[in-house]
Amino acid sequence: MVRHIQLTPLSFLGIGIATLLTFPLLYVAYSAFTGDLSQAGNLWNTRLPELVTNTISLAIGVSIATLTLGVSTAWLITRYQFWGRAFWDWGFVLPLAIPSFVLAYVYTYLLDRGGPVEQSWQWLAGADVHLPSPYSFTGALVVMTLNTFPYVYLLARAAFQNFNLSFEEAAQAMGATRWETFFRVSLPLIRPALVASMFLVVLYVVSDFGAVSLLRFQTFTYAIYQQITGRFDYQSAALLSLLLVTFALVFLFAERWFRQQSRFYQTSGRVRTATPKPCSMGQNLAITLSFLMIFVAAFGLPVFLLIQWTLTAWTNGEVGSSFWTYIGNSVVLSATAATAALALGTPLAYLASRFPSKLHIACLQGAYIGYVLPGPVAALALLMLFTDVIPFLYGTVFVLILAYLIHYLPAGLQAMESALQQVNPNLEEAARNLGSKGFRTFFQITFPLVRKGFSAAWLLMFLLCIKELPATLLLRPIGFDTLAVRVWLEASEELYQLAAPPALLIVILSIPAVFLLSKKNWQAG
Amino acid sequence: MTCGYQSDVPTVRSLTLHLQAGNILCLLGPSGCGKTTTLRAIAGFEKLSAGEIHLQGEVLASTSVHLPPEQRRVGMIFQEYALFPHMNVENNVAFGLYHWKASDRQARVQAMLDLVGLQGLEHRFPHELSGGQQQRVAIARALAPKPLMLLLDEPFSNLDPDMTIKMRKELYRVLRQTQTTAILVTHDHEEAFAMADQVAVMQNGVLVQCDTPETIYQQPSCSFVAEFIGQANTIPGIIQNGKIETEIGTIPNQSDFESQSRVLVMVRPDDIQFTPSESGPGRIESRQFQGSQTLYSIRLKSGQLIHCCMKPIPVYNIETSVIVHVTTSHTILFPQPALS
Numbered sequence: 001m002v003r004h005i006q007l008t009p010l011s012f013l014g015i016g017i018a019t020l021l022t023f024p025l026l027y028v029a030y031s032a033f034t035g036d037l038s039q040a041g042n043l044w045n046t047r048l049p050e051l052v053t054n055t056i057s058l059a060i061g062v063s064i065a066t067l068t069l070g071v072s073t074a075w076l077i078t079r080y081q082f083w084g085r086a087f088w089d090w091g092f093v094l095p096l097a098i099p100s101f102v103l104a105y106v107y108t109y110l111l112d113r114g115g116p117v118e119q120s121w122q123w124l125a126g127a128d129v130h131l132p133s134p135y136s137f138t139g140a141l142v143v144m145t146l147n148t149f150p151y152v153y154l155l156a157r158a159a160f161q162n163f164n165l166s167f168e169e170a171a172q173a174m175g176a177t178r179w180e181t182f183f184r185v186s187l188p189l190i191r192p193a194l195v196a197s198m199f200l201v202v203l204y205v206v207s208d209f210g211a212v213s214l215l216r217f218q219t220f221t222y223a224i225y226q227q228i229t230g231r232f233d234y235q236s237a238a239l240l241s242l243l244l245v246t247f248a249l250v251f252l253f254a255e256r257w258f259r260q261q262s263r264f265y266q267t268s269g270r271v272r273t274a275t276p277k278p279c280s281m282g283q284n285l286a287i288t289l290s291f292l293m294i295f296v297a298a299f300g301l302p303v304f305l306l307i308q309w310t311l312t313a314w315t316n317g318e319v320g321s322s323f324w325t326y327i328g329n330s331v332v333l334s335a336t337a338a339t340a341a342l343a344l345g346t347p348l349a350y351l352a353s354r355f356p357s358k359l360h361i362a363c364l365q366g367a368y369i370g371y372v373l374p375g376p377v378a379a380l381a382l383l384m385l386f387t388d389v390i391p392f393l394y395g396t397v398f399v400l401i402l403a404y405l406i407h408y409l410p411a412g413l414q415a416m417e418s419a420l421q422q423v424n425p426n427l428e429e430a431a432r433n434l435g436s437k438g439f440r441t442f443f444q445i446t447f448p449l450v451r452k453g454f455s456a457a458w459l460l461m462f463l464l465c466i467k468e469l470p471a472t473l474l475l476r477p478i479g480f481d482t483l484a485v486r487v488w489l490e491a492s493e494e495l496y497q498l499a500a501p502p503a504l505l506i507v508i509l510s511i512p513a514v515f516l517l518s519k520k521n522w523q524a525g
Numbered sequence: 526m527t528c529g530y531q532s533d534v535p536t537v538r539s540l541t542l543h544l545q546a547g548n549i550l551c552l553l554g555p556s557g558c559g560k561t562t563t564l565r566a567i568a569g570f571e572k573l574s575a576g577e578i579h580l581q582g583e584v585l586a587s588t589s590v591h592l593p594p595e596q597r598r599v600g601m602i603f604q605e606y607a608l609f610p611h612m613n614v615e616n617n618v619a620f621g622l623y624h625w626k627a628s629d630r631q632a633r634v635q636a637m638l639d640l641v642g643l644q645g646l647e648h649r650f651p652h653e654l655s656g657g658q659q660q661r662v663a664i665a666r667a668l669a670p671k672p673l674m675l676l677l678d679e680p681f682s683n684l685d686p687d688m689t690i691k692m693r694k695e696l697y698r699v700l701r702q703t704q705t706t707a708i709l710v711t712h713d714h715e716e717a718f719a720m721a722d723q724v725a726v727m728q729n730g731v732l733v734q735c736d737t738p739e740t741i742y743q744q745p746s747c748s749f750v751a752e753f754i755g756q757a758n759t760i761p762g763i764i765q766n767g768k769i770e771t772e773i774g775t776i777p778n779q780s781d782f783e784s785q786s787r788v789l790v791m792v793r794p795d796d797i798q799f800t801p802s803e804s805g806p807g808r809i810e811s812r813q814f815q816g817s818q819t820l821y822s823i824r825l826k827s828g829q830l831i832h833c834c835m836k837p838i839p840v841y842n843i844e845t846s847v848i849v850h851v852t853t854s855h856t857i858l859f860p861q862p863a864l865s
Contacts (some may be wrong), residue, residue, distance in 0.1 A: 426607035429570055432594040434602045434621030435670055444620075448611045 011253055011359065014351045017344045018366035021406050024381035025245070025369060032238035043236045051240070055219040058140055058212075061201045066143040066201050067194065069294065071187075078160040081276040082156060084289045088295075093518040095298035096150045097510040099467045099484070102503045103212025104143045105491035106302040108134045108214060111142075126246070140217040146298040147211065148204050152197040154518060160186075165274050192259055199255040202247060207374030210484075214491055220244040224376045225470060229257040234384055241377040242429030248372035303507060319501050326502060330482040333397065334465035337404035338458045341412050344405065345457070349416045350442075354425060371410040375470035376437050380409045382475060395477050396410025403471040408464045412457035419453020420446070437511035461514040467506055535574060536562040537730045542707065544723070546581075547699060551717035552710045554727035555753065560674045560710040563702045563727075564676050567708065569594035591678055600672030604679045606663040608651040614638070614662050615647040621670035637665035640699060657688050663853055665698060675700070677709040681716065693719055714754040718742070723770045726750050748859050751791045756820075758797065758831045769858070772806070772825050773797070780858045787861040794820060797833035798850050801841060805848040807831075809841055823847060 073092055077085060095103075110117050111134035118131045132138040163186070171185045172178075181488035185195075209221040215224075220240055227237035279287065313319055345367070352364040370378065382403050386394040393399060423446055431441040447454075469484045476485065490499035537559040544550050552560040563569045567578055569585065569761065571593060577587040580599065585592050585640070608617050618637055622630040638644055641661040651659055660680065667675055681689040697720055702706050711717055718738040719726045725735040726749075734746040745751035748759050762771035764784050769776045771790055782788055799807065807823040810830065818834045821841070825831065830848065841847070 034735075120707075364831070389714070423609065424605070426603045426605060427609060429568075429594070430601070430603055430607035431609075431620065433568055435595045435664065436623065437593075437595055440623070445609055 001256065010347055010351060011355075013347050014360060014363040017348055018363035020344075020402075021409065022366045023039055024378070024402075024406065025373060027385045027388075028238045028241055028381045031388075032235060032242050043239065045157045047218075051217055051220055051223050054137070054217065055206055055244075057137065058144065058217070058219060059205045061137070061141045062144045062148060062205050063198050065141065066149040066152045067198070069149040070155045070197065071194070073149075073291070073294070074153050074156035074160055076183075076287060078157060078163075079276055080279050080283075080287070082279045082284050084288065084291075085276070088291055090515075090518055091291075091295055091299075092153050093150050093514055094295075094511070095146060095407055096517060097507050097514045098147065098299065098302055098468070099210060099503075099510070100143065100147045100208050101214055101469055101484070101488055101491070102306070102506065103147050103298075103302055104139075104211035104214040105487065105496070105499055105503070107139065107143050107306055108491070108494070109305070109496050110134075110141060110301070135216045137217065139215045140212055140219075143211050143215065144205050144208065146294075148201045149298070151204070152194070155193040155197040155200075156190060159190035161273065163189065163273065195255060195258050197345055199251065202251060203372070206244065206248060209375055210332075210488065211353055214488070215468075216454050221374050221376050221470065224374075224380060225474070228376070228380060228383065228474060234380065235378050237376075238384065241374075241380055244374060245372055245377060248374075252372055297469060304502075306500045306504040306507065309497045310504050313497040313501055316497070318498060321506070323501060326481050326483050326486050327505065329480060329482070330466050333400065333482060334404070334462045337401045337408070337465045338412070338462040340401060340452060341405050341409045341461050342416075342458050345413045345416050346454075349413060349420050350446075351419045353417060354428070364417075366408045370406040370408065371408060375403075375407060375468065376474065378403050379471035379474040381406075382471075395475075397477060397480070400472065400475045400477075403475055404461075404465045404468060407468065407471060408461045411464055412461040413461060415453055415457035416450070419450040419457070422453070423449045432442050460513055460516060463510055466509055535730060537566070539576070540727075540730075540732050542725055542732070542735065544706060546706050547704045547719055548722040549707045550725060551721045552646075552708060552722035552725050552727060553714060553717045553754070554844055556712060556714065558727045559730040560712075560727055561731075564601070564678055564708065567674075568599050568611055568676055569597050598670070598673045599676060600667035600670070600674070601676040602660075602663045602667050602678065602680050604682055606651075606659050606683075608659055608662055608666070608788075610651055613650050614643065614654070617651070617662055618666045618669050620666065632754050633669055634665075637669045640668070640702070641665045641695075656684050657692055660684065660692055661695075665697065668699070668703060668705065671772050673706065675705050675707040677707060679710055679712070681711075688718075696720070718754075726744045726753065728753075744857060745791070748789055748791065751857065753857075756794050756832050758792045758794065758833075759859070760792065760829065760831065762788055762790050764788060769856075772827055772829060773831070774851055776856055779856070780860075782858060782860070789861050790858045791857040791859065792851055794832040794834040796852055796856075797831065798835065798852050799823065799833060799847040800850070801845050802848045803846055805846040807847045807849050809843050809847060810843065812841070812843060823849060825849075 005459055065082075069263070073088075076082070077089055077092075109115060111131060112118075113130070113133065121131055122129055134143075167185055167189060168181050171181045176184065206219070207221060208219075209225060212219045212222045213225065220243070224237045224240050224244070226234045227240065310319075348360075348364050348367050351360040373381075382399050383394075386399055427449070428441050431445045432438070436444070466482075467484055469488055471481050472485050473488065481489075483506055487499045487503045487506070490496075540559075540563060542550065542634055552563060554560050562571060566573060566586070572591055573586050573588060575588060578585040580597070584590050585597050585599070592807045598652065609620065611621070615634055615638075618634045622633055625633065634647075635644075638647065641664050643661050643665065644655070646658065651662070654662065660683075663680075677696075681692060684692060692714060695696065699705075709717075709720055714724075721767075722739055723735060724738050724741045728749055734741060734750050742754060745754065745757075748757075751757040751759065760771050760773060762769040762776070764770075764778055764782050766784070766787050767778055767780050768786065769790055776790060780788075787855065799805075806826045809821055810824045812821045813820040813822075814837065817837070817838045819840070821833055823831050823833065823836060833849070835841075
């Protein structure tokens, strides 16, 4: 007797949601290859080599830089006792509160020709010395590194905290020096965490639009945006999008594969963790100085400038009533999107965790497609779908919310899944055993128990939506500006003071999400 | 009934059980033998791939019918109790009384808490209770909606040994007092013997024997049952001249096995004694003091190991040579499996 696949009404709901979330991408793939492909050949010859080189070199550069920065800070913080260690422990997570486009706009001011950094450098090294322009590879590298190294820091810190000290002691007992131990034992053992953080960073870099667009550095996302807005060439944009998504998918599978290959098992039983070693005066000074530099560059200085500009703008009366409209737009839009995401994500996560049939897992995986879908690509997908198929909805808030859903449901879905998995299915079975139907069981037993996790998921998605830039730029109804869009528009015109109030507000709003992230269990594997 | 997680490899095969109303049945067997799956099938959490389940004349499940768990009126106590962590004791117990009138509900909750001796703890939350108290709540909660039958999945596995014995008595009292029909899953034969009117022994998804505890102990149907419900020696022998010749002596034959057939004789450790002797064929290999008695393991010349229980005094040292006597006239025989 075959154990038949159970297709409940809930299953159909799950299939429907998964289709809604994946269909736009499929439509892009379809339309990329239908129609006139001569444009594509042109694109292939002219722009592609530059885009590929730029995107890949930026990804590699940022990876190396963030690894160095993230691992060394995590190592020092987990292993040594120095001044202000408790502060640095969470202080290095704060840079995540600054969206890439805000950091980029601050750095275009700082690094510009004749800007404050170059001036002070010339004061030190002579008037003829010039620094590289921010509108370059170097600019993008600096901004993206400062923006993403906390991911490496978080994962490496978790790995070092759960690290079994016995391995290092064994190495040292066999005569290895401290450096040898670090490079031959400690680092290889946390490799899964490093690979996972690399994955996060690379995905972040290749899908970032805000920073590269303000720094005018030609990567795939920026080129896709230009094809859409500048040339109205949707087909080329679709081809570029497909290439980018393919790259992300290959990378995703490579990471999965690697993670399976390198499953290191910490010896079972008691794990001996390190007690931080005290530092000498000199070491204290050196660590404090270098940490301060990183922190000022990644968080302190940008926030200081934003506050200063905001105050100036405020006293000059440049913060008008339209500012409050933007706040309202952002909040209402993001709250609606986050609530919708929660409503759509719940059946998917529930089905996959309670009835893990192939179909249900496939629905869940489908919802995760947004994970490898950069903002401009998600926007393009909806743009093409709605202009071609349902034109009367195009240019409405509905399309924008759908873009947010596709793009950010994966982030919330992870939190929702783990919350649901923490509820022992026995509890639901006990409820049903006591005569309670499925609906009542969910609302009286399951939901109260996952409320915390679901609230966190909602908050995370809400704040990601507040920060969303490319899809909002491309899909917003005419005259409907959000905080993020205002920052970008003003910053593109180099109107630093006007961009500051919305930017500062986004940073302040993002801080709770950052703490949620830092509390999350960052163990890889 | 037959059921399982994969269609081609049923976890439970062709199991047939009958249980009188008011009786307690224990499903006994090693872990992985399908006891819990059987229980979950009765509760409605697993579907049957063949067979039927009836309760008081109603079909709960068959190949075409699958009554959802909430409609079965079968109570269940889970291994980890599954108390709702966000509800206090009172609300946990009242959960199944959703459709009752408020006054009835309150009275029933009080009655149940009285029954299990938890008066005064109504407003505690599960994490504020000890293991034994949690179990009492689980019992009260399961019995509150007056189920037609109660299922218990290894109810004592989360308690320490002292508490287990106390709760076993307590549960027995409650089940008898409420005249509840119950099926209890366990891997502990002592638990099964203490609680059950009937014991059903399972092995690899198949029911091996279902009888009263006494019959199971005295007349196990096969060597698996014999060994599972207590240390049993199974000694190979041959029937000759109406008696069984074994390495430890000649034993009277009470079975109808034919002459010359090879058999396994089951002898309980309590029925074997030894005396030290220089020329004895056995040698004490290990000794385990158990308080009121001492369990010796004796290696015979053929390599066969047998266990026997002796009074704790005198103490015999390891390596002592001994002669073994069987002191019972009452033995169980099984056919000896063909040597491969």
